[in-house]
Amino acid sequence: MAIQISSEILEGIVLAALQQADLYGYALTQQVQSIFDISESTIYPVLRRLKKEQYLTTYDQPYQGRNRRYYQITDLGQQRLASIKCDWQDFNKKVNQVLGDQDESRN
Template sequence: MAIQVSSELLEGAILAFIASEDLYGYALTKKIQTVLDVSESTVYPVLRRLTKDDYLKTYDEPFQGRNRRYYQITETGKLRLAIIQTEWKDYRGKIDGVLRNHD
């Protein structure tokens, strides 16, 4: 049984990885797959939405005769990531409290 990944959790993971370094789509997908069970076809629509919402911006770099599109977090994206991280910490605190009281 796999736990379904919420869009906000995936969004937070994408923003967190890109906050640490600019990444192109395939490299980002591989990093996300180390922590979440998602497909490449799931990641790209989220990248487009995050770019449209001004949380990410893009730039192209040549690589072996082609361009790679890199994603970079914006200041707005950093603020969004901070909100998601705060919400996650609050959630984890509640879950931990429930688990402690359940023993």
């Protein structure tokens, strides 16, 4: 059984990837899929939502006669990412208190 990724964590994953570099949708999807088992159709609604909430902006670049739409994290997106990271650290600490301590007590 696989653990499902919440929408907030998925937003954080996308924002963190875009913090490293501007990416077009397919490249971003490939990067995320190299780590997490998610479908390609999962990323695009996240990108639309993040753009609508002004956490991302877009710009187009020509590539082989077509335009690629690149996504870029905004200052507001940086703040959102910091908030998600903080929430994740708190959640992770609590999960480890429940799951991690049980494993350690067996040693």
